[in-house]
Amino acid sequence: MDSSVTIFGDWGTSRLRLFLRQGKMVLDRRDGPGIGSLSKSPCETFLELVGDWRxxxxxQALLCGMVGSRNGWVEAPYAACPASAADIRDRLIQIDADGLPVAIVPGLSCRNALGGPDVMRGEETQILGALALNADLAKGRHLLALPGTHTKWVVVDDGAITSFLTAPVGEIYALLREHSILAKAAPGDAESAEGLAAGFTRGVARIVEHGPGALPHLIFETRSRQLLDGLAKDEAMGFLSGLLIGADTATTSSWFGKLGQVSLIGAPALSVLYAEAITAHGGASVPVDGDSAVLAGLTTLSSAQNSGVHVLA
Structure with a gap:
């Protein structure tokens, strides 16, 4: 074995991203099915994908995300907040895959700002990566956001993840778009980036005007504006997205007190939308590439080759 060569992986519900690294250099990358769509066991799927990399x-291999859930390869129990990189490193689950040591990163749990239980898996690694990429984030109190199917708003104090709040914005949008009457007033309309962007800006503006408490009523405008105002379907879908992201941002602003500068970790296209909503609510943002954050976070944890709890594969 070559101690400078490692395999890093972000294995979520919908996709798997694997990276073969030597030192800090990425030698190769492969994508695979997410935990939610496997036709074989996680172990078999992983070994097939990394076959010639051996x-x-x-x-070692170091994997984060839903691979450590109850439905994944092996469950990596949540670490409770506040949690630092060292706390997460100490709770890595170590298994063996045909002679290759594999470590699985645990998720995090907390009692959120609303007093309810909250969990994350995979995002904790991106957060650690953001801290590694920008040392200023490891000092003082900061707000980070990870837009996605289940958007996370995260508070970091002096390098430790102290609390977070989840909003299933992407999932709600997909459900309303695909399974509600809201998107069916103008079936068959072609979508354009310009239409989506214009609709999004209008949706955010409606939330700024009336506040997130009006969201249930404003959502119906997605349909009524198509029927009565001739709103094109692409603008209507952008409008719906703007309402949901705008309301999420507005609610978080009231929870956090003042948005200030938010570090946005994730895919650039979605981060742009959240950046617009944050600006509309008086904040500022700086983007952090999701892939870069994952790799930096796994690098932070990779020194834990011999740490963690050992279990059978």
Missing amino acids: EAGPS
Whole structure:
């Protein structure tokens, strides 16, 4: 084995991203099915994907995300907040995959700002990566956002993740778009980036005007504006997205007190939308690439090769 060669992976519900690394250099990347769509066991799927990579002599593989859930390869119990990189490192689950040591990163749990239980898996690694990429984030109190199917708003104090709040914005949008009457007033309309963007801006503006408490009533405008105002379907879908992201941002602003500068970790296209909503609510934002954050976070944890709890594969 070559101690400088490692395999890093972000294995979520919908996709798997694997990286073969030597030092800090990415030698190769492969994508695979998410935990929610496997036709074989996680172990078999992983070993097939990394088969020829074994020739490079990787010393270990380090995986984060839903691979550590109850439906994943093996459950990695949540670490409670506040949690630092060292706390997460100490709770890595170590298994063996045909002679290759594999470590699985645990998720995090907390009691959120609303007093309810909250959980994350995978985002904790991106957060650690953001801290590694920007040392200023490891000092003082900061707000980070990870837009996605289940958007996370995260508070970091002096480098430790102290609390977070989840909003299933992407999932709600997909459900309303695909399974509600809201999107069916103008069936068959072609979508354009310009229409989506214009509709999004209008949706955010409606939330700024009336506040997030009006969201249930404003959502119906997605349909009524198509029927009575001739709103094109692409603008209507952008409008719906703007309402949901705008309301999420507005609610978080009232929870956090003042948005200030928010670090947005994730895919650029979605981060742009959240940046617009944050600006509309008086804040500012700086983007952090999701892939870069994952790799930096796994690098932070990779020194834990011999740490964690050992279980059978």
